[in-house]
Amino acid sequence: MSKPRIGFIGIGIMGQPMANNLIKAGYTILIYNRSRNNFSDLLAKGAEEAFSPKEIAEKSDLVITMLPDSPDVETVALGKNGIIEGVSKGMIYIDMSSIAPASALKISQAMSLKGVDCLDAPVSGGDVGAINATLSIMVGGNEKIFKQAKPVLEAMGKTITLCGPNGAGQTVKACNQIQVAMNFVGMSEALVLGTKAGVDPAIIVEVLSGGYAQSRVMDVRGPRIVQGDFSPGFKSRFHYKDLNIILQTGKDYEVPLPASTLVHGLFEAMITAGRGDLDHSGVITVLEDMAKTKARTKN
Numbered sequence: 001m002s003k004p005r006i007g008f009i010g011i012g013i014m015g016q017p018m019a020n021n022l023i024k025a026g027y028t029i030l031i032y033n034r035s036r037n038n039f040s041d042l043l044a045k046g047a048e049e050a051f052s053p054k055e056i057a058e059k060s061d062l063v064i065t066m067l068p069d070s071p072d073v074e075t076v077a078l079g080k081n082g083i084i085e086g087v088s089k090g091m092i093y094i095d096m097s098s099i100a101p102a103s104a105l106k107i108s109q110a111m112s113l114k115g116v117d118c119l120d121a122p123v124s125g126g127d128v129g130a131i132n133a134t135l136s137i138m139v140g141g142n143e144k145i146f147k148q149a150k151p152v153l154e155a156m157g158k159t160i161t162l163c164g165p166n167g168a169g170q171t172v173k174a175c176n177q178i179q180v181a182m183n184f185v186g187m188s189e190a191l192v193l194g195t196k197a198g199v200d201p202a203i204i205v206e207v208l209s210g211g212y213a214q215s216r217v218m219d220v221r222g223p224r225i226v227q228g229d230f231s232p233g234f235k236s237r238f239h240y241k242d243l244n245i246i247l248q249t250g251k252d253y254e255v256p257l258p259a260s261t262l263v264h265g266l267f268e269a270m271i272t273a274g275r276g277d278l279d280h281s282g283v284i285t286v287l288e289d290m291a292k293t294k295a296r297t298k299n
Helices: 015-024 040-044 055-060 070-078 101-112 127-132 145-155 168-196 201-209 216-226 236-252 257-270 281-293
Strands: 007-009 027-030 062-065 092-095 116-121 134-141 157-164
Touching: 007 015, 007 055, 015 027, 015 040, 015 127, 027 040, 027 055, 027 145, 040 062, 062 070, 062 145, 070 092, 070 101, 101 116, 101 168, 116 145, 116 168, 116 281, 127 134, 134 145, 134 168, 145 157, 157 168, 168 201, 168 216, 168 236, 168 257, 168 281, 201 216, 216 281, 236 281, 257 281
Parallel strands: 007 027, 007 062, 062 092, 092 116, 134 157
Antiparallel strands: 116 134
16 A cells, blocks of 8 residues: 655644654655744655645645644634645544644544544654654544554654544543643752752752652653753643643543642743743743752753
């Protein structure tokens, strides 16, 4: 069976390396991004440029979106000159953004009326996972369509799991973002407390990484934090967006989320302080401000 022609919309921190890995895997890629200054490298590697989501759909067998938030995905998928205006029966649409489960269901229902099968397939692993094609991909949708699309997903990720019907992928991603946020805040509190008590933060990271406190978050971001490196693998404003989705989903299902509510407040303070483009590990700066200390070897 020949490889499907893939349309990819959203060439950002995550989207660019994901599209690059699809090219490496031998797929023909058509790309679209609202900002046209992000993908010269992909064009040099053989990707083709489109000029609207509608054009992407018209020229593709399978369309992927990787966009910031639910309104962005709904506009690109269902709006004027959107994907839905260019689709044909039998196409597959995979949204790999992190959006509200309710939005994923709305889009899948609209696309199904056009004969298009949808998968919601948000990812975890940050820019490192996107670059190395080791993303964890959590998928919601029909099992038959999941199996059909799995080779495409395998070009971008390592752990690929069908979580349930449409919307289930986004629900599991919300659960993932709760845990990641908690890990960041727990690590931040530990580093700020230890540093203010006079311990080298690099030593704290080394010791905690060797015991029960070890986590992927600490492995990837702990050493960078103590060096004062908050270059974004995943921007804090996007995690704040995810926390908004989490709290709304909690309300939808009548599930109290007291710790998530507290963490949401810390990320909100970060956004208010103008630090929304820092990596989400930058939430430590809010705790540093309150403790009047810097948990870093470089300030």
